[in-house]
Amino acid sequence: MACQQWRPDRGRCLKTYAVVLLLCTDLVLQRVQGYLSSPHVGQEPPYTRDSQHGPVITSAAVPAAASASPADDESHASKCPSGGLCRRLPADCINCNYQHNCTYGKPASFTCQAKKGVHCVGESGQQQTDFSLSITCQFCWQLDPSQYRCSNSTTCMTVACPRQRYNATCDVLDHVHCLGKRHFQKRLFCNWTGGYKWSTALALSITLGGFGADRFYLGQWREGLGKLFSFGGLGIWTLIDVLLIGVGYVGPADGSLYI
Template sequence: MPRALPLRISIRDCLILVLLVIFNTIHITDMASNNNMDTPSKEKSKESSHKNVNNNNKVEDLKNCPSATAGNIPECNTLHYPCVSCNRTFDCRYGATDNYSCYVSPKVVCNGAKTFSRAAMCRFCYQTEKWEHRCEQKANCNSLASPMNFYKTNCTVSDDIICLGERKFLKKIRCSWTGGTRWGTALILALTLGGFGADRFYLGHWQEGIGKLFSFGGLGVWTLVDALLIGIHHLGPADGSVYI
């Protein structure tokens, strides 16, 4: 039976481990302080969001509508919001197709009758499908957090959609944004230059990257571990974004 060699840890390895612990502590502290700084601004965000909710056809909203100087004057019944406003009382049956009374804005020039009806589903604007409205995306949250992060943002219904109530509304959506980091690039760096911490530096985890650089990827162990973590999407960008 060959005799097992004792595990030896040099002073250099101990210093590297101590530095990694210090850097990780600083990183966790920074993340906690950033989360606390975001908390007081939530109320202000809500107030500003409520102020932005407006369903009136302002003059600046009509800048893309046909005017007297336009070359080709379209038919009135082919126009959409904000050139046309459609209303209906709230006594319709939800989910059923009903007629909406539509009228063209006085400042819009078109051919044909300026008052007509259109058939559409009876529903409020905030009940439209997610592909029928667009929402403002935020990039100050962690997309990889567990449990999942959600935030409130302003959403606007598409111009060709007819619905009841305000066309701009608040909606709670999942945090999911990207900063341009590619999964394939991170995986290739982990497999080729992982011993020098290139994958960690690319993802923004510079503390761990320094540790891999001075330990030569843990003699290949860290390289294989990081390649596996990146491959299963368990290790992502440090800024909380998702891969593209």
């Protein structure tokens, strides 16, 4: 009778021991797996070599941004005027906290700071580091065309109808302050010139148009040969060209504008 009661108790103990053993095994496996999956396993720590003491272990942390080098300070100092008014410094010589919550077309004030190595003074003549700059609230690409310079295209036709545009690369002038990028793209009308004078073309059309001199001058040699061998189209072509060149309808063959 005692043996019959002891056997169930022994079975429950064995089950308890088995469960505890399984839990311990699972915990150990998780620790081992976590260590093996660690990024530090199988990798050597970064180090730098010292000529006297050999390799020196360094931290793997990302270094902070380096401060401006003395060469940068000298470049700013050489390109930027020194001793003048802070508000008249070129845009590349100052750092401003431009905020885009201003009203377009209205004056807005921003806090600016001269770059390291650049010295300027305020209205009172005292040297300043932080100062206030007042500009018109607008982006750089919204400036008046006189306040920036753009690249010119010599491949588009200026006399096409409708007028052709090209993608120009523009840069804001140094003394002009604006919001956004100072280097931008803009579509402009073709406005380049190849050096042909309208007055010269008109004079040749009136005097020697019957021999095609005006067309030869403009680079249109096929039309020039046609006028030469037809005696100006018996005078009719000559009169028509005088009118067309006079109003600017006929221009240089390269598609440029007259001077």
